[in-house]
Amino acid sequence: xxxxxxxxxxxxxxxxxxxxxxxxxxxxxxxxxxxxxxxxxxxxxxxxxxxxxxxxxxxxxxxxxxxxxxxxxxxxxxxxxxxxxxxxxxxxxxxxxxxxxxxxxxxxxxxxxxxxxxxxxxxxxxxxxxxxxxxxxxxxxxxxxxxxxxxxxxxxxxxxxxxxxxxxxxxxxxxxxxxxxxxxxxxxxxxxxxxxxxxxxxxxxxxxxxx
Amino acid sequence: xxxxxxxxxxxxxxxxxxxxxxxxxxxxxxxxxxxxxxxxxxxxxxxxxxxxxxxxxxxxxxxxxxxxxxxxxxxxxxxxxxxxxxxxxxxxxxxxxxxxxxxxxxxxxxxxxxxxxxxxxxxxxxxxxxxxxxxxxxxxxxxxxxxxxxxxxxxxxxxxxxxxxxxxxxxxxxxxxxxxxxxxxxxxxxxxxxxxxxxxxxxxxxxxxxx
DNA sequence: CGAATGACGAAATATGAAAAACGTCACCCG
DNA sequence: CGGGTGACGTTTTTCATATTTCGTCATTCG
Numbered sequence: 001x002x003x004x005x006x007x008x009x010x011x012x013x014x015x016x017x018x019x020x021x022x023x024x025x026x027x028x029x030x031x032x033x034x035x036x037x038x039x040x041x042x043x044x045x046x047x048x049x050x051x052x053x054x055x056x057x058x059x060x061x062x063x064x065x066x067x068x069x070x071x072x073x074x075x076x077x078x079x080x081x082x083x084x085x086x087x088x089x090x091x092x093x094x095x096x097x098x099x100x101x102x103x104x105x106x107x108x109x110x111x112x113x114x115x116x117x118x119x120x121x122x123x124x125x126x127x128x129x130x131x132x133x134x135x136x137x138x139x140x141x142x143x144x145x146x147x148x149x150x151x152x153x154x155x156x157x158x159x160x161x162x163x164x165x166x167x168x169x170x171x172x173x174x175x176x177x178x179x180x181x182x183x184x185x186x187x188x189x190x191x192x193x194x195x196x197x198x199x200x201x202x203x204x205x206x207x208x209x210x211x
Numbered sequence: 212x213x214x215x216x217x218x219x220x221x222x223x224x225x226x227x228x229x230x231x232x233x234x235x236x237x238x239x240x241x242x243x244x245x246x247x248x249x250x251x252x253x254x255x256x257x258x259x260x261x262x263x264x265x266x267x268x269x270x271x272x273x274x275x276x277x278x279x280x281x282x283x284x285x286x287x288x289x290x291x292x293x294x295x296x297x298x299x300x301x302x303x304x305x306x307x308x309x310x311x312x313x314x315x316x317x318x319x320x321x322x323x324x325x326x327x328x329x330x331x332x333x334x335x336x337x338x339x340x341x342x343x344x345x346x347x348x349x350x351x352x353x354x355x356x357x358x359x360x361x362x363x364x365x366x367x368x369x370x371x372x373x374x375x376x377x378x379x380x381x382x383x384x385x386x387x388x389x390x391x392x393x394x395x396x397x398x399x400x401x402x403x404x405x406x407x408x409x410x411x412x413x414x415x416x417x418x419x420x421x422x
Numbered sequence: 423c424g425a426a427t428g429a430c431g432a433a434a435t436a437t438g439a440a441a442a443a444c445g446t447c448a449c450c451c452g
Numbered sequence: 453c454g455g456g457t458g459a460c461g462t463t464t465t466t467c468a469t470a471t472t473t474c475g476t477c478a479t480t481c482g
Contacts, residue, residue: 060429134404139405169408172407173413176392177391180391183397201380202387204384205385208420259444269458272455279445
């Protein structure tokens with residue numbers, strides 16, 4: 001409901017820079033505390049009073065930086081997704097040909113999802129909430145990732161590595177085909193059930209679709 | 212917990228056939244009533260007393276045929292999955308080359324999932340329960356389907372239509388790659404979000420992975 | 423004057439008793 | 453004797469209420 005990135009109005013230009021900086025630092029401190037508490041006690045079991053107490057401030061003060069508890073959750077999700085995006089960007093713009101990079105990217109994504117699910121259930125709880133409620137941050141993240149993948153596909157086509165098709169469509173198809181390895185819900189349900197092929201084989205299969 | 216297919220002991224061989232037949236008819240009647248009521252009022256809103264009243268029998272009598280309400284649900288799921296399997300079997304053993312049959316099969320599956328989700332929310336509720344609790348019937352159904360797909364892949368390889376690889380692995384990869392179109396949870400979440408490519412394109416992409 | 427807070431109404435959630443539903447069993451009936 | 457049932461103990465769900473938590477605002481503080 002409320003907007004996540006509410007910017008304070010900037011009445012004067014002279015001190016606004018410093019003011020904005022100190023504000024940003026408070027935001028970061030709150031997110032750090034929230035992340036730690038959420039991971040320890042779980043999202044639903046942690047209330048804003050807990051976060052405020054942990055920081056030695058009043059609950060009301062939290063609301064000067066975040067419109068709601070859900071906003072904190074979303075900002076945290078944004079931060080985590082940003083980290084994932086950063087990693088993906090490095091992998092996808094790293095060394096190797098297009099196939100190598102895409103393969104590494106997907107398997108990395110899979111690995112990350114798997115580990116989060118197994119060892120950090122509290123984080124997984126937050127992920128599930130985010131997906132169920134179809135937050136825009138998730139959608140935006142997927143779009144960002146798709147942009148990266150599209151670029152790699154484009155390079156692969158230019159290098160003669162992939163066949164010549166619409167890079168956007170091809171990238172989207174590739175991501176759909178590997179969704180079983182990247183989507184948390186899929187990973188959660190499909191890992192347990194008996195599968196014949198390995199993640200590596202699925203990636204190879206999807207890569208072949210590009211060629 | 213309880214077993215779904217509890218068979219009555221067969222003390223004598225002469226009348227056991229008829230006895231078993233009349234028993235089977237009761238099972239079917241119960242399932243028919245349950246299906247109608249579940250679809251109308253929803254699974255959680257319907258109790259066994261409702262089903263019994265609908266059939267003009269006592270609730271206790273239901274338990275002579277099913278170990279629990281969940282067993283009815285599972286048997287119903289089995290019956291629906293059987294119908295889906297039947298359809299898939301016809302499509303996959305129908306006319307056309309391997310690609311045509313696989314394409315038709317996946318798009319058909321997608322269509323079915325989509326319609327169920329949109330127009331029969333009560334059924335979708337039951338599907339979600341079945342998936343969340345990871346019922347063996349679902350797993351068995353997927354295995355059955357995979358067997359069918361494997362056979363088509365094998366034929367495609369024999370006809371020189373697909374490249375020569377392990378049919379089982381290839382079929383499993385193909386199903387993973389098209390999971391975004393067949394898995395109810397995926398369809399539910401991914402349809403709404405803005406996608407660049409169409410279902411048809413995803414299928415073509417996956418088919419290309421076989422070639 | 424802006425940063426921060428205690429007090430407060432609204433909304434969500436925990437609690438616990440009452441009701442309903444589940445599932446079992448001794449018993450009845452054709 | 454097998455098909456069927458009413459009565460009954462146990463578990464789950466419902467629902468009203470008490471408590472917590474959320475989020476706002478007038479007021480205080482530096």
